[in-house]
Structures are given as structure tokens and as C-alpha cells.
Amino acid sequence: xxRLVLLVGILLLACQIQASEPAPPxxxxxxVSPDLMGSKLFEQTCAACHGPKxxxxxxxxxxxxxxxxxxxxxxxxxxxxxxxxxxxxxDPQGIMMAAIAKALQPAQVESxxxxxxxxxxxxxxVLTIEGADIKEGRYLFEMRCMECHRYNASGELxxxxxxxxxxxxxxxxxxxxxxxxxxxxxxxxxxxxAKMVFTSSFIENDQMLKDLVGYILxxxxxxxxxxxxxxxxxxxxxx
Ligand code: HEC
Ligand code: HEC
Numbered sequence: 331x332x333r334l335v336l337l338v339g340i341l342l343l344a345c346q347i348q349a350s351e352p353a354p355p356x357x358x359x360x361x362v363s364p365d366l367m368g369s370k371l372f373e374q375t376c377a378a379c380h381g382p383k384x385x386x387x388x389x390x391x392x393x394x395x396x397x398x399x400x401x402x403x404x405x406x407x408x409x410x411x412x413x414x415x416x417x418x419x420x421d422p423q424g425i426m427m428a429a430i431a432k433a434l435q436p437a438q439v440e441s442x443x444x445x446x447x448x449x450x451x452x453x454x455x456v457l458t459i460e461g462a463d464i465k466e467g468r469y470l471f472e473m474r475c476m477e478c479h480r481y482n483a484s485g486e487l488x489x490x491x492x493x494x495x496x497x498x499x500x501x502x503x504x505x506x507x508x509x510x511x512x513x514x515x516x517x518x519x520x521x522x523x524a525k526m527v528f529t530s531s532f533i534e535n536d537q538m539l540k541d542l543v544g545y546i547l548x549x550x551x552x553x554x555x556x557x558x559x560x561x562x563x564x565x566x567x568x569x
Pocket of ligand 1: 390393402406424426427443446504
């Protein structure tokens with residue numbers, strides 16, 4: 331029953347995705363068995379879209395989630411489950427992830443969040459954005475973002491803010507745009523998302539967006555030297 335509901339949902343989604351621009355390929359059909367936990371759940375369900383190392387797949391528009399803190403993953407999965415994120419038909423990626431999150435049992439949310447946190451960080455292979463002024467991006471980041479995401483973008487549990495390193499440039503751009511256009515963070519009760527909706531109103535144009543994303547990408551830590559990354563991370567461009 332569980333599987334059937336999910337598969338039907340995914341087929342419907344594939345149709346919706348085709349109706350929107352630009353059209354990503356339909357998502358893989360992913361079963362969510364209620365007794366899978368932790369690493370097994372990740373390998374058999376999440377990896378199809380987020381990749382075996384949790385590195386994300388550009389072609390499916392999935393973020394690199396490996397090593398995100400459990401508090402943030404739990405918050406996001408709960409937001410997807412409770413219709414605070416991924417509830418807008420013009421946000422096909424959010425809708426796709428919401429369908430998966432809703433198919434999980436509460437205990438599975440907990441166990442997969444801990445597992446993903448324990449996975450080594452994967453740094454995106456592309457760490458630059460054409461036309462970005464990194465100096466300007468740093469200035470903007472220090473003025474508007476650092477107070478919640480910390481100076482090195484490592485995030486802060488107390489604010490519910492995630493680390494921003496590890497994420498692909500296109501994903502950062504897409505999320506900032508979603509906050510700005512109200513596709514994320516505007517649902518009733520989304521206290522953390524609302525902080526970003528407020529902040530993103532300050533990003534006035536594409537150049538500011540590029541500068542910020544360019545600077546955030548430049549913060550990707552060199553794993554061996556960064557005290558904030560306790561686990562071994564995959565260096566850029568490694569297979
Ligand atoms: C059918 C494809 C698909 C599957 C399977 C899938 N995801 Fe996702 N996931 C996505 C997409 C697409 C996004 C990006 C949503 C957006 O753009 O807002 C996403 C986003 C996320 C996010 C938000 C990350 C962030 O930085 O805010 C988390 C956390 C996440 N997924 C965890 C998981 C976990 C855990 C599983 C396995 C239980 C899983 N996903 C399975 C497609 C998928
Ligand atoms: C008032 C605190 C606050 C400020 C200031 C702030 N953020 Fe955030 N940010 C958050 C919180 C909280 C979240 C998590 C939102 C959620 O739970 O959906 C977040 C999420 C994000 C995300 C989504 C990450 C993901 O994995 O999907 C991005 C990107 C981001 N912030 C970038 C920025 C940038 C760039 C700035 C400066 C222009 C900024 N933030 C300023 C609190 C803040």
C-alpha cells in the first residue's frame with residue numbers, strides 16, 4: 331500500500347514537472363519500506379536522488395546533503411511532512427522531496443537524520459560562479475548573513491541555520507531565489523524560513539546574488555585544516 335501510494339504520487343509529479351520550466355527529468359521511482367533505518371534507508375531510498383555519497387545530482391536538482399547537521403535535516407524533513415516546505419505546485423523539486431518525506435515513519439526521520447550527519451562532507455566540484463565579485467560577496471555576507479550562519483558559514487543550532495558550505499552554487503542560488511519569491515519560507519508557522527524571507531529581500535539584484543553565492547562557495551573548507559569539520563571530507567573533483 332505504502333509503495334503504491336508513493337509511486338502514484340511520483341507519476342503525478344512527473345506530469346507536473348513536465349508542465350513547468352525548465353523541466354528536469356522525472357524522478358526515479360523510489361520505494362520507501364517502513365522498516366528500513368539509518369544507512370540502509372539512505373542507500374535504498376535517498377541515494378537514488380541524492381547520490382550514494384549524499385553528494386547531490388545536478389541533473390535531478392538535488393542538493394549535497396552529506397554531513398548536514400541532524401537538527402537541520404530533521405527540521406527540513408518535518409517541514410516537508412507538515413506542508414511548510416514543498417507545498418507550492420510551481421516548486422517541482424520541493425514537491426518531489428515532500429512526497430518522499432511524507433512516506434517516512436517518524437522513527438525513520440530520526441534515524442536517517444543521524445546517518446546523514448555522520449556521512450563525510452562532499453564539496454561541490456564547481457566552486458566558482460562566472461561574474462561573481464568575491465570581495466563584494468564577502469562584504470554582503472558579513473553585513474547580512476554572518477550573524478546567523480557564522481563567519482565561516484558553519485551554521486548555528488541555536489538559530490536553526492544550516493551550514494552553507496558543501497552546497498552546490500546552483501542550489502544556493504535556487505534557494506535564495508525561492509525565499510525571495512515566496513516559494514519557500516512563507517507558509518504559516520515556518521519560523522525559520524521566515525527569517526530567510528526577511529533577509530533575502532535585501533538581495534536586490536542578480537549581481538548581489540552572484541557575489542554572495544560566489545563568496546559562500548569560496549568558504550568551502552579544506553577538510554584537513556578546518557577544525558569545524560571533524561569528519562574526513564571528499565576534496566573537490568575527487569571521484
Ligand atoms: C525523488 C527524489 C528524491 C529522493 C528519493 C529524496 N530526495 Fe531529498 N530532495 C530532493 C530534491 C529535489 C530536493 C531539493 C528541494 C528544493 O529544491 O527545495 C531535496 C532536498 C532535501 C533536503 C533539504 C536539504 C537542504 O539543504 O535544505 C533534505 C534534508 C533531503 N532532501 C533529505 C532526503 C532524505 C533523508 C532522503 C531519503 C529518505 C531523500 N532526501 C530522498 C529529492 C529527493
Ligand atoms: C536571522 C537569521 C538569518 C540570517 C540573517 C540569514 N539566514 Fe540564511 N537561514 C537562516 C535559517 C534559520 C535557515 C533555515 C531555514 C529553514 O529551516 O527552512 C536559513 C537557510 C538558508 C539557506 C538554505 C540552505 C539550504 O540548505 O537549503 C541559504 C542558502 C541561506 N540561508 C543563505 C543566507 C544568506 C546568503 C544570508 C545573507 C544574505 C542569510 N542566509 C542570512 C537564518 C538566517
